[in-house]
Amino acid sequence: MQLTAEHITTFILSISIMLLFAKVLGELFSKLKQPAIVGEIVAGILLGPTVFGMIAPEMFQWLFPQQGVIKIALDSFTTIAVILLLLISGLDVDLSIVLSQGKKAISTSFMGLVIPFVLGFAASYLFPQLMGIGEDGSKFVFALFMGTALSISALPVIAKTLMDLNIFKTKLGFIIIAAAMLNDLFGWLIFSIILGLIGANSHGFTFEQTLFFTITFVLVVLSIGKKIINRIIPFIQAKISFPGGILNFILILGFLGAAFTEYIGIHAIFGAFIVGIAIGDSVHLKENTRQIIHQFVSNIFAPLFFVSIGLRVNFIANFDIVIVLAILLLAFTGKVVGCGFGAYWSGLNKNESLVVGFGMNSRGAMEIILGILALQAGLIHEEVFVGLVIMALFTSISSAPLMAYFLKEKEKTKFKNLLHERFVIFTYESEKEKVISKLVEVASREVILERETILKEVMLREKYLPTGIANYLAVPHAKIKIKEPFVAIAVNSEGIDFEAADGLPSRIIVLLVTPENNNEIQLQLLSEIAGKFKNKSEVEKLFTLKNSDEFYQALKLMN
Amino acid sequence: MFSKIGLAISFSPTGKALVKESLRLQRLYNSQLALIHIGERNSESEELLFKTIDEAGAERDNLEIIWGEGDPATAIIKAGIESGIDLLVAGGLEKEKMLKFYFGSVARKIMREFPASSLILKSPSLEPVPFKKFFITVDYSSRCEKTILAAFQFALKENAEEFTVIRDFYMPGLTAAIGENKTFDELSSLIDQMKYEEEEKMRLYINELNLKGLEIKIVCVYGKEGWEDSNYARTNEADIFVVTGPEKKMRFLDRLFQHEVEFSFESLPANLLIIK
Numbered sequence: 060m061q062l063t064a065e066h067i068t069t070f071i072l073s074i075s076i077m078l079l080f081a082k083v084l085g086e087l088f089s090k091l092k093q094p095a096i097v098g099e100i101v102a103g104i105l106l107g108p109t110v111f112g113m114i115a116p117e118m119f120q121w122l123f124p125q126q127g128v129i130k131i132a133l134d135s136f137t138t139i140a141v142i143l144l145l146l147i148s149g150l151d152v153d154l155s156i157v158l159s160q161g162k163k164a165i166s167t168s169f170m171g172l173v174i175p176f177v178l179g180f181a182a183s184y185l186f187p188q189l190m191g192i193g194e195d196g197s198k199f200v201f202a203l204f205m206g207t208a209l210s211i212s213a214l215p216v217i218a219k220t221l222m223d224l225n226i227f228k229t230k231l232g233f234i235i236i237a238a239a240m241l242n243d244l245f246g247w248l249i250f251s252i253i254l255g256l257i258g259a260n261s262h263g264f265t266f267e268q269t270l271f272f273t274i275t276f277v278l279v280v281l282s283i284g285k286k287i288i289n290r291i292i293p294f295i296q297a298k299i300s301f302p303g304g305i306l307n308f309i310l311i312l313g314f315l316g317a318a319f320t321e322y323i324g325i326h327a328i329f330g331a332f333i334v335g336i337a338i339g340d341s342v343h344l345k346e347n348t349r350q351i352i353h354q355f356v357s358n359i360f361a362p363l364f365f366v367s368i369g370l371r372v373n374f375i376a377n378f379d380i381v382i383v384l385a386i387l388l389l390a391f392t393g394k395v396v397g398c399g400f401g402a403y404w405s406g407l408n409k410n411e412s413l414v415v416g417f418g419m420n421s422r423g424a425m426e427i428i429l430g431i432l433a434l435q436a437g438l439i440h441e442e443v444f445v446g447l448v449i450m451a452l453f454t455s456i457s458s459a460p461l462m463a464y465f466l467k468e469k470e471k472t473k474f475k476n477l478l479h480e481r482f483v484i485f486t487y488e489s490e491k492e493k494v495i496s497k498l499v500e501v502a503s504r505e506v507i508l509e510r511e512t513i514l515k516e517v518m519l520r521e522k523y524l525p526t527g528i529a530n531y532l533a534v535p536h537a538k539i540k541i542k543e544p545f546v547a548i549a550v551n552s553e554g555i556d557f558e559a560a561d562g563l564p565s566r567i568i569v570l571l572v573t574p575e576n577n578n579e580i581q582l583q584l585l586s587e588i589a590g591k592f593k594n595k596s597e598v599e600k601l602f603t604l605k606n607s608d609e610f611y612q613a614l615k616l617m618n
Numbered sequence: 619m620f621s622k623i624g625l626a627i628s629f630s631p632t633g634k635a636l637v638k639e640s641l642r643l644q645r646l647y648n649s650q651l652a653l654i655h656i657g658e659r660n661s662e663s664e665e666l667l668f669k670t671i672d673e674a675g676a677e678r679d680n681l682e683i684i685w686g687e688g689d690p691a692t693a694i695i696k697a698g699i700e701s702g703i704d705l706l707v708a709g710g711l712e713k714e715k716m717l718k719f720y721f722g723s724v725a726r727k728i729m730r731e732f733p734a735s736s737l738i739l740k741s742p743s744l745e746p747v748p749f750k751k752f753f754i755t756v757d758y759s760s761r762c763e764k765t766i767l768a769a770f771q772f773a774l775k776e777n778a779e780e781f782t783v784i785r786d787f788y789m790p791g792l793t794a795a796i797g798e799n800k801t802f803d804e805l806s807s808l809i810d811q812m813k814y815e816e817e818e819k820m821r822l823y824i825n826e827l828n829l830k831g832l833e834i835k836i837v838c839v840y841g842k843e844g845w846e847d848s849n850y851a852r853t854n855e856a857d858i859f860v861v862t863g864p865e866k867k868m869r870f871l872d873r874l875f876q877h878e879v880e881f882s883f884e885s886l887p888a889n890l891l892i893i894k
Contacts, residue, residue, distance in 0.1 A: 153790040155877035159843070161866070218791035227789055228812070236790055282874055340875070342845040349793040350805055524828045578758045578823070585822045586815070 062128055070132050073122050074363065077370075080106055081362030094216060096424055097452055099362045103369020112373070123370050137367045138327070140360035141428055145247075145328040146313035147356045148425070149335015150349055151214055152244065154281075157237045163405040164237035170401025171242055171419050172210045175393025176249075180206035182389055189385050191442050203253050204438045208430065208447060209386075209393050211246035212239040213423030216455045220421060223459055224466065230579075231411055231469075235418040238398065243425065247332055248277070250429060251325035254436060269324040276319065277333055285337040288312070292343040302351045309338055309352060326432060361424070368431055368448070377441040386446040390454055394420040410465045417461040426451035472544055472580060474587040480611035482547040491557065492518065494549050495535050498570035501547040513539060513572060527557030531599075532592040533565035534585060538575040544584060545572045550601070550610055566602065567592065591617060619771055620735070622650045624684075624703035626694045626728065628657070629666055632709045635742035637674035640707050642746045643737075646775050649705075652682040654697045656690040691727035698732060710738040713885045729883050729892055730868045735768070738890045748776040749858040749889070753851035755844075755879075756783045758823055762862050765893040769860040770829050772891070782835040782854070785820050786846035787812070813838045844878035852887035859887050863894035 062070070080102035088098030104110060112119040124130050157164050183190055184202035192201050217239045221227040227236075255269040264272070295304045313331045320330030338344065399416030407415065430447035433439045439447075470476055482501055488494040495517055503510035516537035520526070527533045531554065547570045554564025569588055573581040592598050597617055604610045625640040627633055637653070644651040655667055671678055684701055686693035698706050710725030728736050752773045756762055766783065773781050789795070789812075796805060816838040824834055839846040851859040861879050864872075872880050882890055 147794075151791040151794045153788075155842075155875040156790050158872055158875055159877040214791055215794035218795035222795040227792075227795060228787070240790070342842045342849075342881070346793065346805065346809065346840075347802055350796075350802060353793045524825060576760060578760060578763075581826075582758055582819050582822055586819050589818065589822070 062132065066128050066132075069122065069124075070129050073129070073133065074136070076122065077102070077106065077363055077366040078359070081366045082358075085362060094219070094423065094452075094455055096361075096365055096427075097456070099365035100369055100427070100448065100452070102362075103366040104374050105369070106366060107369040107371070108373040109369065109375050133367065137364050140356075140364035140367075141432075142313065142317045142327050142331045143310075143356045143360045144364060144424065144428060146309070146317075146331040146335040147353055148214060148243065149332040149337075150309075150339035150344075150352065151218070152240045152336045152339060154240065154244070154336065154340070156233065157241045160234055160237040163234045163402065163407065164241065166405040167234060167398050167401040167415055167419070168238035168241035168245075170404070171212070171238060171394060171398035172245055174397030174400070175209040175390070176206035178206075178389055178393040179209035182385070190382055191379065191440060200253065200257050201438060203256070204250075204433055205389075205443075207246060207249045207253060208426065208433070209390050210242065210397075211250075211422065211425050211429060212242045212394075212419050213421050213425040213451075213455065214239045214243055216421040216423035216458070217418060220418065220459045220462065224462055226414075226466065231407075231414060234402065234407075235415055238401075238415070239419060242419070243332075244336070246425075246429075247329055248273070250432075251320070251329040253438070254432075255325045257436065257438065264324045272323040273320070273325055273329075276316075276323070276330070280316065280333050280337050284334075285340050288337050289341040289343060292338075292341045296343065296345065296348075302348060305344075305348050306352060306355070309348075312338060328428070328432070365424070365427070368427060371431075371434075372441050372444060374445055374448075377445045379442040379446065382442050382446040383449050386443070386450045387453060390422065390450045391420065394454075410467075410469070413465040414462050414469075417458055417465065420461075421455045421458040422451040423455045424451075426454075472584075474546065474584055474591060475615065477544060477546045477584075478548070478611065478614065480607050482545075483607040483610050484547070484549050485552075485607065485610075486549045487552045489553055489555065491521070491555050494551055494555060494568055495521070495570065498535075498547045498549050498568065502545055502570060502572055505545055505547075513537070517570065517572070525558035527559030527565050528589050528592070529559050529561040529563065530592050530595045531559075531563055531566040532569065532589070533557035533559065533567070534569045534571055534588055536571035536573070536581065536585070538573050538577070538581060541572060541574050544574065544580055546570065546584070546588075548610075548614075550604075567598065619768055620647045620649050620705040622652065622701070622703050622705075623647065624652045624654055624698050624701065624706045626690075626698075626706060626708040626724070627653050627655050627667070627670070628690070629663075629670070630709065632742050633670045634674045635744045635746075636707065636709050636739065637671060637676055638744060639739055639742045639746045641674065641676055642748075643705070643707065647705075650682065651676075651680070652684055652701055652703060654684045654686065654694050654701075656686045656688070656693045656697075658687065659685045691724045691731075694724065694728060695732050698734070704734045706732050706734065706736040708736065708738055709742055710740065710886060710890075712740050726883055729890070730864070733894060735863070735894050736892045738886060738892075740886050740889050748778070749773075750776070750778055751780040751782075751855065751857045752776075752778050752860065753782045753784060753847075753854065753856040753858070753888070754860040755847040755851075755862070756785045756820065756823070757862070758819070759862070761865070763827060765860060765862040766824075766827060766829070768893050769891070770827075770832065772858075772860075774831050778832060780835065781832050782837055782851075782856075783820065783824060784837045784839065784847040784850055785816055786839045786841060786843050786850075787816055788841060788843050788846075809840050813840060842877075842881070844876070844881040848882040848885070848887040856888040858889045858891055860891045860893060863892045 081099045084098035084102040085095035089095050180202045183205040187198045192198050221232045226232040255266055295308050312334050316330030316334030317327035321327035395416035398419040399412040402415040403412035427448055430444045434444045486494050486497055499510055499514045502513055516539050517535050520537045521535050526535045549568040551566050554566050557565040571584055604613055623644055657663055684697045686697045708725050708728050714723050725738050754766055754769045820836045839850055864879055
């Protein structure tokens, strides 16, 4: 079979239309603060049998034929796309983070794998009719797949959510990221083994041989392979034109890994994923390089892949509310309970554990990729696939608001939330000790500690290093035996010398007391307070205010 | 700070230089000095060891000599613990061969397993000179406070010319998090903004320690934690790189997926002081 000029024209036209719809709807959904992938899938649904196929079936068949050479060409293109998607997913995985986060990440990840897996497997095995599966021999493999599908996470969506919630750089953020990375690695490994088990891509190897080759491949690539790659990358970045050289290198290695795993009987994506991890681990890989390859894949190949999903499946005809609800219930319960329990077990408190649970619940693109591969391999039918896609989108969209809700507790320690009008006093002192003493009096009523104890610690700190910052601000502070941080503000009519860096006398004196042995919270609050008063002209406006209430309201409005 | 310094000594070409370096430290800290030698004790080995000590200009009466047998690294660590050494000095190659690194050389095992502080000298000198350029890796933990204070006291004693505290930070999955629509400039400015925030935080953190007598330079770098700071120290030709010892025992997996201090253990950026 050969591609004729007509075939090529149709093929290129269909690719252009897919890209156009994906980009327009992806951008639209981004503007609506939703993941672009939702728009791209909607584009596929509009172009596919669900909408376009219903309205103009002949036109649809001509543009997106369901068989023949154009279909083969399109399938090849989307296969390349999915390999590249997993390659860049691998680039983001940093297994050393898992080790540095230690028990918390491992326990979260482990429970986040085991509980959803057991739940998904048990529900699908014991009640196959719920998922529209008969009581035949295939229910075991189907149940294995459902267990895996429910246990996987989507690192890109999780990372984006953490960034939006401004907790990416926190301990909690690192635990979630590390757990998601480990989860992905094992999720894809189990899925590949399932594909090996059903012989979906077999080249004549037995299951045992496939398993042996898979494990050897992972071990070799992630040990010696990783070391060799780390030595080659600086050479390529220095000697070969940038970014062409390094992009070529990454793609060549990714495709080689993909070809190998396809050959040994597991899917090509697994090879690309593992090679991606090995490349991404290199200390020499520039952040720009990561971004270039991300843009290359995310703007061209990913949209084509996600649009192609809508082209394959009729989402209305295959929508089964029972399956959708069952998958949603299992997905939420398994992941939130599993990861949440794992995090709680490792020492996080209840709210933090729930943040971890809902954070890890995002399935995003990874679930959809897993689903489409299972559909192609005949592991699941279209109703289940539709259920998985809806679950992937719903879990991704719901993750951020649910996390934000349980993060409220953590927000309590932010400067803006610690502040209250009754902790703002207007003073007329000319000595440092007297104004601090008045602030300590306010504090001693709130933190249930002897006034003298607080004063002694604050003055001791003040004595060895004055706490004037700049812009009329001073932050006398101390770490004492309390559970929660406390702030009080004195607006002094006269400036007092706290030896600020800009030489200005301090008129706004913020007393900060934080729990001892918690450097992080003290640093966070000190930096928030300094940031709040960074604009001198804004600070000067505060001096015109007459009472605590006015001051408190004005401070709340300050950026 | 260091009341008893131990030196792991073998009959290697650097033996005499190591004794000289340890003697200098002993004088600096006015501490006791113990030499730990692992190997069969006989007249020949005794003579060889005494010759090294004498040639280095040490007075035998002023130091303790500890003999041990068995696996060198294990025996050195055991002897160091038993004799109450709080700073163990040893020589170490800048980089071990791959297999040796994975399975552990004597110096690498000391770095990872000795429960008190250790100082690994990359190229001990027969004419030892004070360390002038101190580079210290910083996180915000209480353990790190101890490291900075120890390094600062050391730097003051040495009359150091440079005291740089480095904070490296990394956000895995950053490119995925910022999405496909950000430009390179936006990514760079995001990283710059994070660096600025970290620098501010570092300034506050260092201020809290009330260190006086030496100018402190604050540096924040973005990149793999553990690698970027050691690389910064290497490229800026640090005399000594000071790190906080790992909280837990570093194992094979930590070497396979290197993180934090393992990068400095693999390839010494300078003489390495590990504070525990």
